[in-house]
Amino acid sequence: MLTLSLPRTLISAAVASAFALVAVNASADLSSRYVDNDGDMVADAPTDESQWVDPDTLVFAYTPVEDPAVYADVWSDFLDHLSEATGKRVQFFPVQSNAAQQEALRAGRLHVAGFNTGGVPVAVNCGGFRPFAIMAAEDGSYGYEMEIITYPGSGIESVEDLKGRQMAFTSETSNSGFRAPSALLRSEYGMEAGEDFEAAFSGSHDNSILGVVNKDYDAAAIANSVGTRMIARGVVNEGDYEIIYTSDTFPTTAYGVAHNLKPELAEQIQDAFFSYDWEGTPLEAEFANSGEAQFIPITYEEHWSVIRTIADANGVTYDCN
Template sequence: MRVPTFIALGVAAFMGFSAGGAAAADCPRGTLDARFCDRNGDMVADVPEAKDQIDPATLIFAYTPVEDPAVYAKVWDGFLKHMEKTTGKKVQFFPVQSNAAQIEAMRAGRLHVAGFNTGSNPLAVNCAGFVPFTMMAKADDSFGYEMEIITYPGSGIEKVEDIKGRTMAFTSETSNSGFKAPSALLRAEFKMEAGKEFKTAFSGKHDNSILGVANKDYDAAAIANSVMKRMIERGVIKADQVKTIYKSQTFPTTGYGHVYNLKPELAEKVKQAFATFDWEGSDLKKEFEKSGEAKFIPITYKGHWEVVRKIDQAMGVSYACK
Protein backbone atom coordinates (compact mmCIF):
# COMPACT_ATOMS: atom_id res chain seq x y z
CA MET A 1 0.00 0.00 0.00
CA ARG A 2 1.30 3.42 -0.89
CA VAL A 3 1.44 5.51 2.27
CA PRO A 4 0.32 9.12 1.68
CA THR A 5 2.94 11.76 2.42
CA PHE A 6 0.63 13.22 5.05
CA ILE A 7 0.72 9.95 6.97
CA ALA A 8 4.45 9.48 6.77
CA LEU A 9 5.07 13.00 8.01
CA GLY A 10 2.30 12.93 10.59
CA VAL A 11 3.42 9.75 12.32
CA ALA A 12 7.03 10.88 12.35
CA ALA A 13 6.22 14.37 13.58
CA PHE A 14 5.85 13.50 17.24
CA MET A 15 8.30 10.58 17.18
CA GLY A 16 11.34 12.51 16.05
CA PHE A 17 13.26 12.55 19.27
CA SER A 18 16.33 10.77 20.54
CA ALA A 19 15.71 7.79 22.75
CA GLY A 20 17.75 7.57 25.90
CA GLY A 21 17.35 6.54 29.49
CA ALA A 22 16.93 2.88 30.40
CA ALA A 23 19.10 0.91 28.02
CA ALA A 24 20.52 -1.84 30.19
CA ALA A 25 20.51 -5.43 28.93
CA ASP A 26 18.32 -6.45 31.89
CA CYS A 27 15.54 -4.10 30.80
CA PRO A 28 13.07 -5.96 28.54
CA ARG A 29 10.75 -3.57 26.73
CA GLY A 30 9.17 -5.23 23.70
CA THR A 31 8.00 -2.41 21.42
CA LEU A 32 8.36 0.27 24.11
CA ASP A 33 10.77 3.16 23.58
CA ALA A 34 14.29 2.72 24.99
CA ARG A 35 13.45 5.09 27.88
CA PHE A 36 11.11 2.46 29.36
CA CYS A 37 11.27 -1.04 30.81
CA ASP A 38 8.61 -3.76 30.93
CA ARG A 39 9.86 -6.39 33.33
CA ASN A 40 6.39 -7.75 34.20
CA GLY A 41 5.37 -8.25 30.56
CA ASP A 42 2.18 -6.18 30.67
CA MET A 43 3.30 -4.19 27.60
CA VAL A 44 3.27 -0.81 29.38
CA ALA A 45 6.17 1.07 30.95
CA ASP A 46 7.21 0.10 34.48
CA VAL A 47 7.29 2.67 37.27
CA PRO A 48 10.83 4.12 37.32
CA GLU A 49 13.13 4.48 40.31
CA ALA A 50 11.99 6.92 43.02
CA LYS A 51 14.36 9.64 41.82
CA ASP A 52 12.65 9.64 38.41
CA GLN A 53 9.08 9.72 39.72
CA ILE A 54 7.01 12.91 39.60
CA ASP A 55 4.54 14.39 42.08
CA PRO A 56 3.13 17.51 40.36
CA ALA A 57 1.22 20.13 42.36
CA THR A 58 -1.28 20.39 39.48
CA LEU A 59 -2.43 17.40 37.45
CA ILE A 60 -3.03 18.18 33.78
CA PHE A 61 -5.85 16.22 32.14
CA ALA A 62 -6.68 16.00 28.43
CA TYR A 63 -9.55 14.30 26.63
CA THR A 64 -8.97 12.84 23.19
CA PRO A 65 -9.41 15.59 20.54
CA VAL A 66 -12.24 14.07 18.53
CA GLU A 67 -14.72 16.89 19.03
CA ASP A 68 -15.01 20.52 20.20
CA PRO A 69 -12.66 20.93 23.22
CA ALA A 70 -14.82 23.76 24.62
CA VAL A 71 -17.81 21.42 24.88
CA TYR A 72 -15.82 18.75 26.67
CA ALA A 73 -14.17 21.12 29.14
CA LYS A 74 -17.62 21.58 30.66
CA VAL A 75 -18.53 17.91 30.33
CA TRP A 76 -15.45 16.86 32.31
CA ASP A 77 -15.56 19.67 34.90
CA GLY A 78 -17.48 17.71 37.56
CA PHE A 79 -15.24 14.69 37.18
CA LEU A 80 -12.09 16.80 37.48
CA LYS A 81 -13.42 18.36 40.69
CA HIS A 82 -13.93 14.82 41.99
CA MET A 83 -10.34 13.98 41.02
CA GLU A 84 -9.15 17.04 42.95
CA LYS A 85 -10.88 15.78 46.11
CA THR A 86 -9.58 12.24 45.62
CA THR A 87 -5.97 13.15 44.88
CA GLY A 88 -5.60 16.34 46.94
CA LYS A 89 -4.19 18.02 43.82
CA LYS A 90 -5.39 20.80 41.57
CA VAL A 91 -6.55 19.38 38.23
CA GLN A 92 -6.55 21.40 35.04
CA PHE A 93 -8.28 20.57 31.75
CA PHE A 94 -5.90 20.86 28.81
CA PRO A 95 -7.62 21.19 25.38
CA VAL A 96 -5.60 19.48 22.64
CA GLN A 97 -6.15 19.92 18.92
CA SER A 98 -4.62 16.71 17.57
CA ASN A 99 -3.60 13.20 18.59
CA ALA A 100 0.03 14.02 17.84
CA ALA A 101 -0.06 17.09 20.10
CA GLN A 102 -1.62 15.07 22.91
CA ILE A 103 1.03 12.35 22.71
CA GLU A 104 3.83 14.90 22.50
CA ALA A 105 2.46 16.72 25.58
CA MET A 106 2.64 13.54 27.65
CA ARG A 107 6.03 12.57 26.27
CA ALA A 108 7.36 16.03 27.21
CA GLY A 109 5.96 15.86 30.75
CA ARG A 110 3.19 18.43 30.24
CA LEU A 111 0.32 15.94 30.52
CA HIS A 112 -0.29 13.58 33.43
CA VAL A 113 -3.74 12.02 33.03
CA ALA A 114 -5.55 11.55 29.74
CA GLY A 115 -8.02 9.76 27.56
CA PHE A 116 -6.36 8.63 24.33
CA ASN A 117 -8.55 7.43 21.49
CA THR A 118 -8.51 3.82 20.38
CA GLY A 119 -6.01 4.20 17.57
CA SER A 120 -3.52 6.47 19.30
CA ASN A 121 -3.36 4.34 22.47
CA PRO A 122 -0.52 2.12 21.19
CA LEU A 123 1.59 5.13 20.20
CA ALA A 124 0.87 6.84 23.52
CA VAL A 125 1.85 3.67 25.40
CA ASN A 126 5.02 3.01 23.44
CA CYS A 127 6.31 6.53 22.85
CA ALA A 128 4.95 8.57 25.76
CA GLY A 129 4.79 6.09 28.64
CA PHE A 130 1.00 6.14 28.85
CA VAL A 131 -0.52 3.56 31.21
CA PRO A 132 -4.21 2.99 30.39
CA PHE A 133 -6.27 1.34 33.11
CA THR A 134 -9.94 2.13 32.47
CA MET A 135 -12.52 2.95 29.83
CA MET A 136 -16.21 3.76 29.68
CA ALA A 137 -18.79 0.99 29.43
CA LYS A 138 -22.52 0.48 29.49
CA ALA A 139 -24.35 -0.39 32.71
CA ASP A 140 -24.07 -4.10 31.89
CA ASP A 141 -20.27 -3.80 31.47
CA SER A 142 -20.46 -4.11 27.68
CA PHE A 143 -18.31 -1.64 25.82
CA GLY A 144 -17.00 -0.52 22.47
CA TYR A 145 -17.96 1.13 19.22
CA GLU A 146 -17.91 0.27 15.56
CA MET A 147 -16.22 1.88 12.62
CA GLU A 148 -18.79 2.88 10.05
CA ILE A 149 -18.37 4.10 6.50
CA ILE A 150 -21.04 6.67 5.88
CA THR A 151 -22.31 8.66 2.92
CA TYR A 152 -25.25 11.00 2.35
CA PRO A 153 -28.61 10.11 0.81
CA GLY A 154 -28.55 10.72 -2.92
CA SER A 155 -24.78 10.41 -3.21
CA GLY A 156 -25.09 7.47 -5.57
CA ILE A 157 -23.08 5.33 -3.15
CA GLU A 158 -25.05 2.29 -2.05
CA LYS A 159 -22.21 -0.08 -1.22
CA VAL A 160 -18.49 0.17 -0.47
CA GLU A 161 -17.45 -0.59 -4.05
CA ASP A 162 -19.34 2.53 -5.20
CA ILE A 163 -16.69 4.69 -3.50
CA LYS A 164 -14.34 3.95 -6.40
CA GLY A 165 -13.48 7.19 -8.17
CA ARG A 166 -15.05 9.29 -5.37
CA THR A 167 -13.59 11.12 -2.35
CA MET A 168 -13.48 9.43 1.04
CA ALA A 169 -12.58 11.30 4.22
CA PHE A 170 -10.37 9.92 6.97
CA THR A 171 -9.70 11.72 10.26
CA SER A 172 -5.99 11.35 11.06
CA GLU A 173 -3.32 8.71 10.63
CA THR A 174 -3.36 7.78 14.34
CA SER A 175 -7.10 7.09 14.46
CA ASN A 176 -8.24 3.48 14.58
CA SER A 177 -11.75 3.94 13.22
CA GLY A 178 -10.88 7.11 11.32
CA PHE A 179 -8.02 5.64 9.30
CA LYS A 180 -6.24 2.42 10.26
CA ALA A 181 -9.18 0.01 10.52
CA PRO A 182 -10.98 1.21 7.37
CA SER A 183 -7.75 1.23 5.38
CA ALA A 184 -6.95 -2.34 6.40
CA LEU A 185 -10.51 -3.53 5.81
CA LEU A 186 -10.87 -1.78 2.46
CA ARG A 187 -7.65 -3.38 1.29
CA ALA A 188 -8.38 -6.86 2.66
CA GLU A 189 -12.10 -7.16 1.91
CA PHE A 190 -12.60 -4.97 -1.15
CA LYS A 191 -9.12 -4.75 -2.75
CA MET A 192 -9.38 -0.95 -2.61
CA GLU A 193 -6.47 1.32 -1.70
CA ALA A 194 -6.39 5.03 -0.96
CA GLY A 195 -5.03 7.09 -3.80
CA LYS A 196 -5.72 4.33 -6.31
CA GLU A 197 -9.36 3.28 -6.30
CA PHE A 198 -10.57 6.44 -4.56
CA LYS A 199 -9.39 9.91 -3.58
CA THR A 200 -8.72 10.79 0.06
CA ALA A 201 -9.18 13.77 2.32
CA PHE A 202 -8.11 14.17 5.96
CA SER A 203 -10.56 16.09 8.15
CA GLY A 204 -8.59 15.97 11.41
CA LYS A 205 -11.51 14.90 13.61
CA HIS A 206 -14.50 12.55 13.52
CA ASP A 207 -17.01 15.38 13.87
CA ASN A 208 -15.42 17.17 10.90
CA SER A 209 -15.78 14.02 8.79
CA ILE A 210 -19.39 13.51 9.87
CA LEU A 211 -20.32 17.14 9.23
CA GLY A 212 -18.49 17.00 5.91
CA VAL A 213 -20.64 14.08 4.76
CA ALA A 214 -23.85 15.59 6.15
CA ASN A 215 -23.12 18.81 4.27
CA LYS A 216 -22.10 16.87 1.12
CA ASP A 217 -18.49 18.11 1.21
CA TYR A 218 -17.24 14.51 1.25
CA ASP A 219 -18.74 11.63 -0.71
CA ALA A 220 -18.04 9.22 2.14
CA ALA A 221 -16.15 9.01 5.43
CA ALA A 222 -14.86 6.45 7.93
CA ILE A 223 -15.99 7.37 11.43
CA ALA A 224 -16.56 6.09 14.98
CA ASN A 225 -20.30 5.57 15.36
CA SER A 226 -20.19 6.55 19.04
CA VAL A 227 -19.23 10.08 17.98
CA MET A 228 -21.97 10.18 15.36
CA LYS A 229 -24.60 9.05 17.87
CA ARG A 230 -23.66 11.85 20.26
CA MET A 231 -23.76 14.44 17.46
CA ILE A 232 -27.24 13.29 16.44
CA GLU A 233 -28.43 13.40 20.06
CA ARG A 234 -27.09 16.96 20.43
CA GLY A 235 -28.79 18.03 17.21
CA VAL A 236 -25.51 18.85 15.45
CA ILE A 237 -26.71 16.76 12.49
CA LYS A 238 -29.97 14.98 11.70
CA ALA A 239 -30.00 11.20 11.38
CA ASP A 240 -31.44 11.40 7.88
CA GLN A 241 -28.47 13.45 6.63
CA VAL A 242 -26.23 10.37 6.61
CA LYS A 243 -26.49 6.68 5.88
CA THR A 244 -24.22 3.76 6.72
CA ILE A 245 -22.87 1.42 4.05
CA TYR A 246 -20.41 -0.56 6.19
CA LYS A 247 -20.13 -1.43 9.89
CA SER A 248 -17.13 -3.16 11.49
CA GLN A 249 -16.64 -5.44 14.46
CA THR A 250 -16.62 -3.79 17.90
CA PHE A 251 -13.50 -1.96 19.08
CA PRO A 252 -12.54 -0.68 22.57
CA THR A 253 -13.31 2.96 23.22
CA THR A 254 -11.07 5.75 24.54
CA GLY A 255 -8.61 4.41 27.11
CA TYR A 256 -7.98 6.53 30.22
CA GLY A 257 -4.80 6.41 32.24
CA HIS A 258 -1.77 8.22 33.61
CA VAL A 259 1.81 8.80 32.63
CA TYR A 260 4.13 5.99 33.77
CA ASN A 261 6.34 8.05 36.10
CA LEU A 262 3.66 9.42 38.43
CA LYS A 263 4.49 8.68 42.05
CA PRO A 264 2.77 5.31 42.73
CA GLU A 265 0.69 6.69 45.60
CA LEU A 266 -0.61 9.47 43.35
CA ALA A 267 -1.23 7.09 40.44
CA GLU A 268 -3.33 4.94 42.75
CA LYS A 269 -5.42 7.97 43.78
CA VAL A 270 -5.97 8.82 40.11
CA LYS A 271 -7.29 5.30 39.58
CA GLN A 272 -9.55 5.71 42.63
CA ALA A 273 -10.97 8.91 41.13
CA PHE A 274 -12.20 7.00 38.09
CA ALA A 275 -13.41 4.01 40.13
CA THR A 276 -15.39 6.07 42.66
CA PHE A 277 -16.91 8.75 40.42
CA ASP A 278 -20.70 8.99 40.78
CA TRP A 279 -22.18 9.27 37.30
CA GLU A 280 -25.72 10.03 38.44
CA GLY A 281 -26.73 13.59 37.58
CA SER A 282 -23.32 14.42 36.13
CA ASP A 283 -22.55 16.22 32.89
CA LEU A 284 -20.40 13.23 32.01
CA LYS A 285 -23.44 10.96 32.09
CA LYS A 286 -25.60 13.45 30.18
CA GLU A 287 -23.03 13.50 27.38
CA PHE A 288 -21.90 9.89 27.18
CA GLU A 289 -25.19 8.13 27.85
CA LYS A 290 -26.07 9.29 24.32
CA SER A 291 -23.80 6.51 23.10
CA GLY A 292 -24.64 4.14 25.97
CA GLU A 293 -21.79 4.69 28.46
CA ALA A 294 -22.68 4.81 32.13
CA LYS A 295 -19.59 3.80 34.13
CA PHE A 296 -15.83 3.22 34.11
CA ILE A 297 -14.53 -0.35 34.02
CA PRO A 298 -10.97 -1.65 34.53
CA ILE A 299 -9.05 -2.67 31.41
CA THR A 300 -5.57 -3.72 30.36
CA TYR A 301 -3.69 -2.51 27.33
CA LYS A 302 -2.33 -6.00 26.68
CA GLY A 303 -5.78 -7.58 26.53
CA HIS A 304 -8.24 -4.98 25.33
CA TRP A 305 -6.04 -3.46 22.63
CA GLU A 306 -4.96 -6.74 21.02
CA VAL A 307 -7.32 -6.29 18.04
CA VAL A 308 -6.01 -2.76 17.48
CA ARG A 309 -2.40 -3.95 17.53
CA LYS A 310 -3.28 -6.62 14.97
CA ILE A 311 -4.69 -3.95 12.63
CA ASP A 312 -1.55 -1.88 13.15
CA GLN A 313 0.56 -4.90 12.27
CA ALA A 314 -1.48 -5.46 9.09
CA MET A 315 -0.98 -1.80 8.22
CA GLY A 316 2.76 -1.97 8.83
CA VAL A 317 2.55 0.60 11.64
CA SER A 318 5.72 0.92 13.69
CA TYR A 319 5.70 2.01 17.32
CA ALA A 320 9.43 2.83 17.23
CA CYS A 321 10.35 6.28 18.48
CA LYS A 322 13.21 7.91 16.60
Protein backbone atom coordinates in the same frame (compact mmCIF):
# COMPACT_ATOMS: atom_id res chain seq x y z
CA MET B 1 -23.29 -3.70 3.13
CA LEU B 2 -22.21 -6.01 5.95
CA THR B 3 -24.71 -6.23 8.79
CA LEU B 4 -23.61 -7.88 12.01
CA SER B 5 -25.57 -8.59 15.16
CA LEU B 6 -23.01 -8.99 17.88
CA PRO B 7 -22.95 -8.28 21.62
CA ARG B 8 -21.70 -4.81 22.47
CA THR B 9 -18.38 -6.24 23.64
CA LEU B 10 -15.08 -6.89 22.00
CA ILE B 11 -15.10 -10.24 20.17
CA SER B 12 -11.57 -10.33 18.85
CA ALA B 13 -11.94 -13.54 16.83
CA ALA B 14 -14.93 -12.14 14.95
CA VAL B 15 -13.19 -8.83 14.35
CA ALA B 16 -10.08 -10.53 13.04
CA SER B 17 -12.18 -12.71 10.76
CA ALA B 18 -14.07 -9.73 9.41
CA PHE B 19 -10.84 -8.07 8.41
CA ALA B 20 -9.24 -11.30 7.16
CA LEU B 21 -6.38 -10.85 9.57
CA VAL B 22 -4.36 -13.41 11.45
CA ALA B 23 -5.31 -13.20 15.13
CA VAL B 24 -1.87 -12.91 16.65
CA ASN B 25 -0.67 -10.46 19.25
CA ALA B 26 1.98 -7.95 18.34
CA SER B 27 4.92 -7.88 20.69
CA ALA B 28 5.56 -4.84 22.81
CA ASP B 29 7.50 -2.13 21.00
CA LEU B 30 8.28 0.32 23.76
CA SER B 31 10.63 3.21 23.20
CA SER B 32 14.09 2.74 24.69
CA ARG B 33 13.11 5.48 27.17
CA TYR B 34 11.03 2.90 29.05
CA VAL B 35 11.39 -0.54 30.60
CA ASP B 36 8.84 -3.34 30.95
CA ASN B 37 10.25 -5.75 33.48
CA ASP B 38 6.87 -7.26 34.36
CA GLY B 39 6.03 -8.06 30.72
CA ASP B 40 2.62 -6.35 30.61
CA MET B 41 3.52 -4.38 27.44
CA VAL B 42 3.40 -0.96 29.13
CA ALA B 43 6.14 1.14 30.69
CA ASP B 44 7.01 0.42 34.31
CA ALA B 45 7.05 3.24 36.82
CA PRO B 46 10.64 4.39 37.51
CA THR B 47 12.36 2.57 40.37
CA ASP B 48 14.35 5.72 41.15
CA GLU B 49 12.13 7.96 43.31
CA SER B 50 13.94 11.04 42.01
CA GLN B 51 12.31 10.38 38.62
CA TRP B 52 8.77 10.39 40.01
CA VAL B 53 6.52 13.33 39.08
CA ASP B 54 4.21 14.79 41.73
CA PRO B 55 2.83 18.03 40.22
CA ASP B 56 0.76 20.61 42.07
CA THR B 57 -1.58 20.73 39.08
CA LEU B 58 -2.69 17.64 37.17
CA VAL B 59 -3.31 18.19 33.46
CA PHE B 60 -6.10 16.11 31.89
CA ALA B 61 -6.88 15.82 28.18
CA TYR B 62 -9.72 14.04 26.40
CA THR B 63 -9.24 12.75 22.86
CA PRO B 64 -9.62 15.61 20.31
CA VAL B 65 -13.15 16.59 19.34
CA GLU B 66 -14.68 19.20 17.05
CA ASP B 67 -15.48 21.58 19.93
CA PRO B 68 -13.17 21.06 22.93
CA ALA B 69 -15.09 23.69 24.93
CA VAL B 70 -18.13 21.39 25.03
CA TYR B 71 -16.08 18.65 26.64
CA ALA B 72 -14.49 20.99 29.18
CA ASP B 73 -18.01 21.32 30.60
CA VAL B 74 -18.76 17.61 30.20
CA TRP B 75 -15.69 16.66 32.23
CA SER B 76 -15.91 19.45 34.82
CA ASP B 77 -17.68 17.48 37.57
CA PHE B 78 -15.39 14.48 37.15
CA LEU B 79 -12.32 16.71 37.33
CA ASP B 80 -13.64 18.21 40.56
CA HIS B 81 -13.94 14.65 41.88
CA LEU B 82 -10.40 13.89 40.70
CA SER B 83 -9.15 17.02 42.45
CA GLU B 84 -10.81 16.01 45.70
CA ALA B 85 -9.44 12.46 45.47
CA THR B 86 -5.86 13.56 44.87
CA GLY B 87 -5.65 16.89 46.68
CA LYS B 88 -4.39 18.46 43.44
CA ARG B 89 -5.63 21.20 41.19
CA VAL B 90 -6.79 19.69 37.91
CA GLN B 91 -6.68 21.52 34.57
CA PHE B 92 -8.57 20.50 31.42
CA PHE B 93 -6.28 20.71 28.37
CA PRO B 94 -8.36 21.19 25.17
CA VAL B 95 -6.12 19.47 22.62
CA GLN B 96 -6.79 20.26 18.97
CA SER B 97 -5.30 17.13 17.39
CA ASN B 98 -4.16 13.60 18.16
CA ALA B 99 -0.59 14.64 17.43
CA ALA B 100 -0.77 17.49 19.95
CA GLN B 101 -2.10 15.15 22.63
CA GLN B 102 0.63 12.59 21.94
CA GLU B 103 3.36 15.23 22.04
CA ALA B 104 2.04 16.68 25.31
CA LEU B 105 2.27 13.25 26.92
CA ARG B 106 5.72 12.56 25.53
CA ALA B 107 6.98 15.97 26.66
CA GLY B 108 5.69 15.46 30.20
CA ARG B 109 2.99 18.14 30.01
CA LEU B 110 0.10 15.68 30.31
CA HIS B 111 -0.56 13.53 33.37
CA VAL B 112 -4.02 11.98 32.93
CA ALA B 113 -5.71 11.36 29.59
CA GLY B 114 -8.24 9.59 27.46
CA PHE B 115 -6.65 8.50 24.17
CA ASN B 116 -8.63 7.36 21.15
CA THR B 117 -8.55 3.65 20.35
CA GLY B 118 -5.93 3.73 17.62
CA GLY B 119 -3.83 6.30 19.46
CA VAL B 120 -3.43 4.13 22.55
CA PRO B 121 -0.57 1.99 21.14
CA VAL B 122 1.30 5.15 20.11
CA ALA B 123 0.79 6.66 23.55
CA VAL B 124 1.88 3.42 25.25
CA ASN B 125 4.98 2.84 23.13
CA CYS B 126 6.14 6.40 22.56
CA GLY B 127 4.75 8.31 25.54
CA GLY B 128 4.81 5.85 28.42
CA PHE B 129 1.02 5.86 28.75
CA ARG B 130 -0.41 3.39 31.28
CA PRO B 131 -4.10 2.76 30.40
CA PHE B 132 -6.32 1.25 33.08
CA ALA B 133 -9.97 2.06 32.28
CA ILE B 134 -12.60 2.47 29.59
CA MET B 135 -16.23 3.54 29.70
CA ALA B 136 -18.85 0.79 29.70
CA ALA B 137 -22.59 0.28 29.95
CA GLU B 138 -24.34 -0.65 33.19
CA ASP B 139 -24.02 -4.35 32.30
CA GLY B 140 -20.28 -4.06 31.70
CA SER B 141 -20.46 -4.23 27.91
CA TYR B 142 -18.39 -1.70 26.01
CA GLY B 143 -17.11 -0.57 22.67
CA TYR B 144 -18.14 1.08 19.42
CA GLU B 145 -18.28 0.24 15.74
CA MET B 146 -16.51 1.74 12.76
CA GLU B 147 -18.94 3.01 10.15
CA ILE B 148 -18.43 4.23 6.62
CA ILE B 149 -20.94 6.99 5.94
CA THR B 150 -22.03 9.13 3.01
CA TYR B 151 -24.59 11.87 2.42
CA PRO B 152 -28.04 11.17 0.96
CA GLY B 153 -28.01 11.34 -2.82
CA SER B 154 -24.24 10.86 -3.13
CA GLY B 155 -24.68 7.88 -5.42
CA ILE B 156 -22.67 5.74 -2.99
CA GLU B 157 -24.78 2.78 -1.90
CA SER B 158 -22.06 0.23 -1.14
CA VAL B 159 -18.36 0.09 -0.34
CA GLU B 160 -17.61 -0.73 -3.99
CA ASP B 161 -19.11 2.62 -4.99
CA LEU B 162 -16.25 4.42 -3.22
CA LYS B 163 -14.06 3.85 -6.29
CA GLY B 164 -13.19 7.15 -7.88
CA ARG B 165 -14.66 9.15 -4.99
CA GLN B 166 -13.18 11.02 -2.02
CA MET B 167 -13.18 9.41 1.42
CA ALA B 168 -12.25 11.17 4.64
CA PHE B 169 -10.20 9.59 7.41
CA THR B 170 -9.49 11.28 10.74
CA SER B 171 -5.78 10.73 11.36
CA GLU B 172 -3.28 7.98 10.66
CA THR B 173 -3.20 6.91 14.32
CA SER B 174 -6.97 6.44 14.56
CA ASN B 175 -8.35 2.90 14.63
CA SER B 176 -11.85 3.47 13.28
CA GLY B 177 -10.84 6.68 11.53
CA PHE B 178 -8.05 5.10 9.49
CA ARG B 179 -6.45 1.76 10.36
CA ALA B 180 -9.53 -0.47 10.55
CA PRO B 181 -11.17 0.89 7.36
CA SER B 182 -7.82 0.73 5.53
CA ALA B 183 -7.43 -2.94 6.49
CA LEU B 184 -11.04 -3.62 5.50
CA LEU B 185 -10.84 -1.87 2.13
CA ARG B 186 -7.56 -3.60 1.30
CA SER B 187 -8.41 -7.14 2.43
CA GLU B 188 -12.11 -7.36 1.58
CA TYR B 189 -12.42 -5.07 -1.44
CA GLY B 190 -8.91 -4.80 -2.92
CA MET B 191 -9.05 -1.02 -2.67
CA GLU B 192 -6.13 1.28 -1.85
CA ALA B 193 -6.17 4.96 -1.00
CA GLY B 194 -4.61 7.06 -3.74
CA GLU B 195 -5.26 4.35 -6.32
CA ASP B 196 -8.95 3.48 -6.10
CA PHE B 197 -10.21 6.50 -4.19
CA GLU B 198 -8.95 9.86 -2.98
CA ALA B 199 -8.12 10.08 0.72
CA ALA B 200 -8.51 13.19 2.87
CA PHE B 201 -7.75 13.69 6.56
CA SER B 202 -10.20 15.72 8.65
CA GLY B 203 -8.45 15.60 12.05
CA SER B 204 -11.39 14.25 14.08
CA HIS B 205 -14.54 12.14 13.82
CA ASP B 206 -16.65 15.25 14.40
CA ASN B 207 -15.02 16.97 11.44
CA SER B 208 -15.48 13.90 9.24
CA ILE B 209 -19.18 13.69 10.07
CA LEU B 210 -19.75 17.40 9.50
CA GLY B 211 -17.73 17.22 6.29
CA VAL B 212 -19.97 14.48 4.92
CA VAL B 213 -23.16 16.22 6.03
CA ASN B 214 -21.98 19.43 4.33
CA LYS B 215 -20.87 17.44 1.24
CA ASP B 216 -17.22 18.42 1.63
CA TYR B 217 -16.41 14.69 1.51
CA ASP B 218 -18.20 11.98 -0.43
CA ALA B 219 -17.75 9.50 2.41
CA ALA B 220 -15.95 9.07 5.72
CA ALA B 221 -14.87 6.40 8.20
CA ILE B 222 -16.07 7.25 11.71
CA ALA B 223 -16.63 5.90 15.21
CA ASN B 224 -20.39 5.55 15.47
CA SER B 225 -20.37 6.54 19.16
CA VAL B 226 -19.31 10.05 18.11
CA GLY B 227 -22.12 10.26 15.58
CA THR B 228 -24.65 9.13 18.19
CA ARG B 229 -23.57 11.84 20.62
CA MET B 230 -23.60 14.53 17.91
CA ILE B 231 -27.16 13.59 16.97
CA ALA B 232 -28.19 13.65 20.63
CA ARG B 233 -26.73 17.17 21.01
CA GLY B 234 -28.48 18.36 17.85
CA VAL B 235 -25.22 19.09 16.01
CA VAL B 236 -26.45 16.86 13.17
CA ASN B 237 -29.83 15.19 12.61
CA GLU B 238 -30.98 11.66 11.93
CA GLY B 239 -30.94 11.20 8.17
CA ASP B 240 -28.19 13.77 7.54
CA TYR B 241 -25.91 10.88 6.61
CA GLU B 242 -26.31 7.27 5.52
CA ILE B 243 -24.33 4.23 6.68
CA ILE B 244 -22.95 1.85 4.06
CA TYR B 245 -20.79 -0.31 6.32
CA THR B 246 -20.71 -1.25 10.01
CA SER B 247 -17.83 -3.18 11.59
CA ASP B 248 -17.61 -5.49 14.56
CA THR B 249 -17.12 -3.91 17.98
CA PHE B 250 -13.85 -2.29 19.12
CA PRO B 251 -12.74 -1.03 22.54
CA THR B 252 -13.35 2.66 23.03
CA THR B 253 -11.23 5.49 24.48
CA ALA B 254 -8.71 4.30 27.09
CA TYR B 255 -8.06 6.34 30.22
CA GLY B 256 -4.77 6.24 32.05
CA VAL B 257 -1.77 8.07 33.42
CA ALA B 258 1.80 8.97 32.57
CA HIS B 259 4.16 6.20 33.68
CA ASN B 260 6.35 8.42 35.85
CA LEU B 261 3.73 9.80 38.22
CA LYS B 262 4.45 9.14 41.88
CA PRO B 263 2.93 5.65 42.43
CA GLU B 264 0.74 6.83 45.31
CA LEU B 265 -0.67 9.61 43.10
CA ALA B 266 -1.20 7.23 40.17
CA GLU B 267 -3.16 4.92 42.49
CA GLN B 268 -5.29 7.83 43.75
CA ILE B 269 -6.11 8.80 40.15
CA GLN B 270 -7.09 5.25 39.27
CA ASP B 271 -9.28 4.98 42.37
CA ALA B 272 -10.97 8.28 41.42
CA PHE B 273 -12.10 6.82 38.08
CA PHE B 274 -13.63 3.75 39.68
CA SER B 275 -15.25 5.58 42.60
CA TYR B 276 -16.91 8.28 40.50
CA ASP B 277 -20.70 8.42 40.76
CA TRP B 278 -22.06 9.21 37.30
CA GLU B 279 -25.67 9.82 38.35
CA GLY B 280 -26.92 13.28 37.48
CA THR B 281 -23.57 14.49 36.10
CA PRO B 282 -22.66 16.13 32.78
CA LEU B 283 -20.59 13.02 32.03
CA GLU B 284 -23.68 10.84 32.34
CA ALA B 285 -25.74 13.23 30.21
CA GLU B 286 -23.19 13.20 27.39
CA PHE B 287 -22.05 9.59 27.31
CA ALA B 288 -25.41 7.98 28.03
CA ASN B 289 -26.09 8.92 24.41
CA SER B 290 -23.63 6.22 23.36
CA GLY B 291 -24.51 3.78 26.12
CA GLU B 292 -21.77 4.44 28.69
CA ALA B 293 -22.53 4.62 32.40
CA GLN B 294 -19.37 3.70 34.31
CA PHE B 295 -15.60 3.18 34.15
CA ILE B 296 -14.37 -0.41 34.15
CA PRO B 297 -10.79 -1.74 34.43
CA ILE B 298 -8.87 -2.93 31.37
CA THR B 299 -5.34 -3.95 30.42
CA TYR B 300 -3.50 -2.92 27.29
CA GLU B 301 -2.16 -6.43 26.78
CA GLU B 302 -5.59 -8.06 26.66
CA HIS B 303 -8.08 -5.46 25.52
CA TRP B 304 -5.95 -3.87 22.78
CA SER B 305 -4.88 -7.16 21.21
CA VAL B 306 -7.18 -6.79 18.18
CA ILE B 307 -6.10 -3.18 17.71
CA ARG B 308 -2.45 -4.24 17.60
CA THR B 309 -3.42 -6.92 15.07
CA ILE B 310 -5.04 -4.31 12.82
CA ALA B 311 -1.96 -2.09 13.20
CA ASP B 312 0.23 -5.03 12.17
CA ALA B 313 -1.97 -5.57 9.11
CA ASN B 314 -1.31 -1.95 8.13
CA GLY B 315 2.45 -2.33 8.62
CA VAL B 316 2.51 0.08 11.55
CA THR B 317 5.79 0.47 13.43
CA TYR B 318 6.69 2.78 16.29
CA ASP B 319 9.80 4.85 15.63
CA CYS B 320 9.66 6.90 18.81
CA ASN B 321 13.27 7.97 19.26
